[in-house]
Amino acid sequence: MRKPAATPRIGKASAVQAAGQCVCGAVRFEIDVPAVWAWHDHSAASRRAHGSAYVTYVGSWRSRFRLLEGEGSISRFEDAEAGTTRSFCSRCGTPLFYERRRAPKMVNIPRPLFSGRTGREPRYHLALGEAPDWAYLGEPLAPLKGYPGVMWERPRRKKSRETGGLV
Numbered sequence: 465m466r467k468p469a470a471t472p473r474i475g476k477a478s479a480v481q482a483a484g485q486c487v488c489g490a491v492r493f494e495i496d497v498p499a500v501w502a503w504h505d506h507s508a509a510s511r512r513a514h515g516s517a518y519v520t521y522v523g524s525w526r527s528r529f530r531l532l533e534g535e536g537s538i539s540r541f542e543d544a545e546a547g548t549t550r551s552f553c554s555r556c557g558t559p560l561f562y563e564r565r566r567a568p569k570m571v572n573i574p575r576p577l578f579s580g581r582t583g584r585e586p587r588y589h590l591a592l593g594e595a596p597d598w599a600y601l602g603e604p605l606a607p608l609k610g611y612p613g614v615m616w617e618r619p620r621r622k623k624s625r626e627t628g629g630l631v
């Protein structure tokens with residue numbers, strides 16, 4: 465949509481940044497690349513917060529994260545019991561930053577918000593035990609006859625159903 469703004473290199477900023485934004489573009493940010501790590505979060509809390517089967521996050525040091533635009537458009541929800549703070553764009557609703565009290569130097573950002581590479585592949589899975597049984601986990605798919613572009617998971621045979629679902 466629009467090119468990331470050129471950012472002056474100040475202090476310890478690395479030469480490469482990954483830029484991201486919410487759906488409406490009111491909130492824009494960047495991190496220095498590479499990020500610390502990336503993972504798939506299957507927890508019920510993240511699932512609800514995003515309205516999706518699971519969330520893929522990129523974790524960045526807070527010192528390597530910069531909010532470029534939209535401070536006033538960010539709403540925050542603090543879950544005191546869980547020790548987490550989730551923010552989202554108050555204009556378009558995009559989930560933004562996920563901060564955890566137990567890791568105060570980190571800010572976790574949904575991977576889809578970045579338009580380019582972040583320097584880390586999501587190779588880790590957290591809270592897989594909380595994954596819902598309806599989540600797609602790579603089961604074989606076949607084209608659905610009469611519906612171009614639609615793939616579906618064929619019903620399992622009785623034999624495989626007996627062995628149970630996931631985990």
Ligand SMILES: [Zn+2]
Pocket residue numbers: 486487488489490491553554555556557558
């Ligand atoms: Zn927005």
